[in-house]
Amino acid sequence: MPASMKRRQFLFGIGSLALLTPSVAFPAVKPSDKAVLLVVDVQNCFLPGGTLAVNGGNEIIPIINALAQKFKNVIFTQDWHTPGHASFASSHPGKTPFETIELPYGKQVLWPDHCIQGSEDAKLAAGLDIPHAQLIIRKGYHNDIDSYSTFIAADRKTKTGLTGYVQERGLSEVYVCGLATDFCVSWSAIDARRAGLHVSVIEDACRGIDLNGSLEAAWHLMDEAGVKRIQSRDIT
Ligand code: VGL
Ligand code: ZN
Secondary structure, X not given: OOHXXXXXXXXXXXXXXXXXXXXXXXXXEOOOOOEEEEEEOOEHHHOOOOOOOOOXXXXXXXXXXXXXXXXXXXXXXXXXXXXXXXXXXXXXXXOOOOOEEEEOOEEEEOEOOOOEOOOOOOOEOOOOOOOOOOEEEEEOOOOOOOOOOOOEOOOOOOEOOHHHHHHHOOOOEEEEEEEOHHHXXXXXXXXXXXXXXXXXXXXXXXXXXXXXXHHHHXXXXXXXXXXXXXXXXXXX
């Protein structure tokens, strides 16, 4: 065989490998009727210009709108704090945002005042276009207890009711997207696993805060909990 032909065969081999690789690395998933897209805290406060803006938070809105078309079931969550909430640095004299303090239930990161009930800042992002969404679940409305998780508050006792809702509706697979990857998204995803659900986090449909390595730590904990890390292109 002439050398040029060998080379062509070799290149053909590489070409078909390259074609095969993506489908092996990212098996496409089709959400079933028992699947729900959980859209976490896509609220003005976490978008550029908001009180606790997450870098690139606005970039995920078109991604989430497109994703939602592929789901029969969609739930929004909404961070919904009282004025003077225990998670606000302003509620603790001498403290500044992003410091950590000890509250009766354990460590609490202190945040700027954000997502106050009824404010413009707390509204869901105007760019969300998901009219078939079925539930908005609010959390963080107990003055003395924060709740990153959409299932159970930070005292690990106070529940939001979401476990009962998904059980009664027979939903068994949760796909999580939204803000912020390393706080409300990851805590919700891990608690969804604890509730016995199959859970995937759609990485490119989330953005993180990344406070002292919190983003990498969150991915590690999610991995340990059996949360799958996928991309929006993996969903058909
Ligand atoms: C969140 C910090 C404080 C979040 C909410 O939605 O990830 N983060 N409150
Ligand atoms: Zn909050």
